[in-house]
Amino acid sequence: MTQQLPEHIDPFRLVRQNRILSGVLPLHRMARLAPLLHSADGVAEVELEFGTDDMGVMCVLGRVKAELHFICQRCMQPMTHVVDAEVALGLVANRDDADKVAAHYEPLIIEQVPTPLLPIIEDELLLAVPIVALHESGMCAALPLSSIVEESAMKRENPFAVLAKLKPRDGSKN
Ligand SMILES: [Zn+2]
Known part of the structure; x- marks a missing residue:
């Protein structure tokens, strides 16, 4: 997957078109995530399917994969944290509507169209960042x-x- 993803998207139009977006985003461009990493080399692999579910909710389903590099807080050596996160976002136009989709989806409030795509993916990765980075047992020098x-x-x-x-x-x- 080396396809370029668009910088900005119109999520509501993508939903109407039942579009699938797939491609990569460089981790070093994620200003909130990058400072948490030992190295911001690498990319997030993104696959997002836009559509409407049986209940009429506009949603985005897919996956975000990335290898995040941290320093293990036990042995102070570099370690890789593999993220393979499912994405299930419900599109809403404002905060009041967020509760309506919250039972099945993580609400994604679209305040402006076009919407920058990168922060949406960055949010998914931030959720997957470990509270304390540690090697798995058997992998840790300490x-x-x-x-x-x-x-x-x-x-x-x-x-x-x-x-x-x-x-x-x-x-x-x-
Ligand atoms: Zn370790």
Whole structure:
């Protein structure tokens, strides 16, 4: 997917035309997301299908995929967080209408047409940013040592726990 996506869209027209938009957006252009990243190299792969659902709600369904680069807060080494997020937006013209679609969709308030596309995709990625970036267990340079320590600590504790159950402590005579 290397297709260029339009800078601005008319979502209501895309809905009427049942259009599918697919293409990529560079992460470094996302001014809110980029500062959170270790490296803003790479792109978001976007696929959006515009249409109207059975209830007559104008919606945008699709996916946003990206590989986001962070620094692992445990080992301080670079790590990649893979985002593969489903998009389910309900188009509304104002805040009052947002509640009407909220049961099934994330409301997308279209305040102006044409609407810039990039912030919509950036919002989806921001939702997928981890609160604390950490490698998965087994992938983290800092983890093997600490898990071994935890394991041996558990082995040391277990015999005492068994003894405590078998032999009543002095205090229990009361
Ligand atoms: Zn790590």
